[in-house]
Amino acid sequence: MKLEVNGVNREVRSEPLTPLLDVLREELDVTSPKAGCHAGGCGACTVMVDGKPRRSCLIPVAAVDGASITTVEGLGTPKDPSAVQQSFIHHYAAQCGFCTPGMVVAATAYIDGGGSDDKDEIAKAISGHVCRCTGYTKILDAIAAATKQTEFDITIIAPDPTTVTIGGSE
Amino acid sequence: MKAVGARLPRYDGMGHVTGHTRFVDDVRVPGMLWAKALRSPHHHAAIVHMDTSKAAAMPGVHTIVTWEDVPLLEYGHLSGLGIPADEPLLARDVVRYKGQPIALVAADDEETASAAAAAIEIEYEERPALLDVRLAFDEDAPKIHHWGNWYPHFEEEMDVRQIRKGNIDQAFEDADKIISGVYRSSAIEQAPVETQVGLAVPEPDGRLTIYSCTQALYFSLGVVAAHLEVPLNKVKIVGGTVGGGFGGKVDTATDTVIALAAQKTGRPVKWRWTREEEFLASSTRGPWHMEIIDAVTNDGWILGRKMLTLHDSGAYARFSPYGLTKHSFHHTGAYTIPNLHFDGYVVFTNRVPSTAMRGFGVTSISFAGETHMTRVANELGMDPYEIRLKNANRVGDTSPNRIRYTDPSTVDVVKAIANAEGRDLEPALAGMTRATRSGEMLPPHLVDQLDTSEGSH
Numbered sequence: 298m299k300l301e302v303n304g305v306n307r308e309v310r311s312e313p314l315t316p317l318l319d320v321l322r323e324e325l326d327v328t329s330p331k332a333g334c335h336a337g338g339c340g341a342c343t344v345m346v347d348g349k350p351r352r353s354c355l356i357p358v359a360a361v362d363g364a365s366i367t368t369v370e371g372l373g374t375p376k377d378p379s380a381v382q383q384s385f386i387h388h389y390a391a392q393c394g395f396c397t398p399g400m401v402v403a404a405t406a407y408i409d410g411g412g413s414d415d416k417d418e419i420a421k422a423i424s425g426h427v428c429r430c431t432g433y434t435k436i437l438d439a440i441a442a443a444t445k446q447t448e449f450d451i452t453i454i455a456p457d458p459t460t461v462t463i464g465g466s467e
Numbered sequence: 468m469k470a471v472g473a474r475l476p477r478y479d480g481m482g483h484v485t486g487h488t489r490f491v492d493d494v495r496v497p498g499m500l501w502a503k504a505l506r507s508p509h510h511h512a513a514i515v516h517m518d519t520s521k522a523a524a525m526p527g528v529h530t531i532v533t534w535e536d537v538p539l540l541e542y543g544h545l546s547g548l549g550i551p552a553d554e555p556l557l558a559r560d561v562v563r564y565k566g567q568p569i570a571l572v573a574a575d576d577e578e579t580a581s582a583a584a585a586a587i588e589i590e591y592e593e594r595p596a597l598l599d600v601r602l603a604f605d606e607d608a609p610k611i612h613h614w615g616n617w618y619p620h621f622e623e624e625m626d627v628r629q630i631r632k633g634n635i636d637q638a639f640e641d642a643d644k645i646i647s648g649v650y651r652s653s654a655i656e657q658a659p660v661e662t663q664v665g666l667a668v669p670e671p672d673g674r675l676t677i678y679s680c681t682q683a684l685y686f687s688l689g690v691v692a693a694h695l696e697v698p699l700n701k702v703k704i705v706g707g708t709v710g711g712g713f714g715g716k717v718d719t720a721t722d723t724v725i726a727l728a729a730q731k732t733g734r735p736v737k738w739r740w741t742r743e744e745e746f747l748a749s750s751t752r753g754p755w756h757m758e759i760i761d762a763v764t765n766d767g768w769i770l771g772r773k774m775l776t777l778h779d780s781g782a783y784a785r786f787s788p789y790g791l792t793k794h795s796f797h798h799t800g801a802y803t804i805p806n807l808h809f810d811g812y813v814v815f816t817n818r819v820p821s822t823a824m825r826g827f828g829v830t831s832i833s834f835a836g837e838t839h840m841t842r843v844a845n846e847l848g849m850d851p852y853e854i855r856l857k858n859a860n861r862v863g864d865t866s867p868n869r870i871r872y873t874d875p876s877t878v879d880v881v882k883a884i885a886n887a888e889g890r891d892l893e894p895a896l897a898g899m900t901r902a903t904r905s906g907e908m909l910p911p912h913l914v915d916q917l918d919t920s921e922g923s924h
């Protein structure tokens with residue numbers, strides 16, 4: 298079997314029924330898709346299969362023989378991050394980072410498919426993705442912003458206009 | 468100081484969004500074996516017979532670690548504080564919760580390890596299980612540990628965390644009304660998206676390197692070295708990137724057992740829990756049973772509080788005594804009650820052991836205490852904001868454990884909530900500050916508890 302992974306052709310020797318997730322992680326050493334549940338429930342293993350977001354833990358590799366697979370590493374690099382990746386950093390949408398590869402792939406697919414900055418629509422697009430850290434708000438903000446903008450400041454040190462001071466001064 | 472109040476980029480943000488962050492399961496070393504556990508299928512049972520020989524002889528199996536391989540079998544997470552050891556690393560003759568690990572198989576791959584774990588011959592004799600903390604506290608409840616269902620874990624013979632302050636009998640004599648309530652909170656699984664995982668690598672110099680998802684590196688270091696009975700410098704723990712923990716990765720879940728498997732085989736061993744194992748066997752926030760009886764006056768002062776707390780520690784104590792201690796110090800919440808009689812017990816049940824989760828010990832009393840404040844207000848026919856502001860902690864008030872509050876924020880928080888709800892408070896309440904009590908806000912029953920010293924403790 299063969300896969301094109303992030304633009305590189307790879308030979309696959311795993312058993313045909315091996316989940317695509319295990320082929321990527323254990324055979325091909327592409328470790329960005331994460332195994333949060335191995336049962337289709339968390340979305341952390343999401344990759345693009347021929348441009349569409351799919352849960353790689355649920356797909357037997359034989360079913361996608363010859364397909365083109367894009368993981369989050371294939372969307373941008375630390376030297377040249379994509380708009381979605383920059384927006385996630387700018388908006389603090391990645392906390393522990395474990396759900397992030399799946400979230401960024403899903404967000405990219407949503408925007409590539411012409412998705413708008415409507416938060417309800419975005420919430421629907423990532424509804425199968427579990428994040429235990431962020432509370433989702435920052436992820437929605439990041440995706441909404443990335444539908445409109447392609448560059449984000451990811452190094453800025455500036456006063457935070459949303460900082461709130463609590464309490465009296467006596 | 469340019470960082471204060473500023474937006475700083477996350478130092479690990481770029482790694483997270485580009486998939487370059489390395490979590491424990493992403494670490495690759497050559498020659499790695501894979502581990503799977505035999506876990507108890509019962510909440511409570513005696514192990515009457517176990518034979519690992521057939522499983523150990525299966526092709527691809529390298530070792531099976533059982534209690535016999537553990538140098539220090541019983542460990543207490545808080546033994547440094549004088550709390551006795553109660554938990555075996557691997558069950559020996561009794562299992563006290565469903566999912567408790569009994570043996571760990573290290574094999575060429577996870578399928579082989581699972582098959583071998585299932586092939587271990589084991590016979591149980593089921594015992595009655597206690598799954599409710601209140602029922603486990605009954606005198607005639609079946610016993611989970613040989614000393615009973617709670618034990619002396621604080622100073623000497625004390626089997627209870629007590630707080631005594633002021634004159635509780637006087638408070639109840641002086642009360643216009645006595646208002647009681649029972650509050651219970653349930654277990655919560657922290658449910659990080661990364662399940663428990665560890666990788667132990669034996670080094671040529673005899674040391675062990677352990678890649679760990681722990682939230683508490685130095686803690687795990689101590690736990691592993693203690694069980695293995697080796698000096699700390701024989702173990703190196705590599706951590707740093709945790710795929711979510713929320714307290715659930717404070718207890719050392721995988722590191723010690725894989726360390727033993729790596730020692731036995733001389734090979735690296737990785738053990739990663741399935742989502743099902745995570746929900747079944749990883750420690751949770753514990754349930755609490757809280758009974759509050761308040762002595763109150765018709766104009767809304769709380770003169771005294773009697774309280775009984777039962778903290779469900781699950782089958783083993785771990786950090787629960789610490790959680791209960793925090794709970795006792797906070798059992799009046801954000802309010803000042805001068806006369807107190809608090810008894811708290813760490814009670815064993817046949818649940819998975821309880822552990823840390825954001826403010827454990829304190830969130831339970833916040834829930835019970837705030838619910839009770841509203842109940843008191845309702846029974847007196849009073850405004851719930853007024854009763855809170857009256858009894859709110861002020862500068863110079865003292866906590867249940869006699870700490871002087873130097874900068875309590877109750878007044879500001881209650882006023883902010885009223886504001887957010889669009890409530891107009893009476894001028895006397897609206898003008899209230901956290902400053903030291905005086906005038907009408909210093910009734911006779913609150914005079915003696917004031918700490919007028921200027922310094923902070």
Ligand code: FES
Binds near residue numbers: 336337338342353355
């Ligand atoms: S690992 Fe595939 S959905 Fe959770």
Ligand code: FES
Binds near residue numbers: 395397431
């Ligand atoms: S950032 Fe931790 S699970 Fe989403």
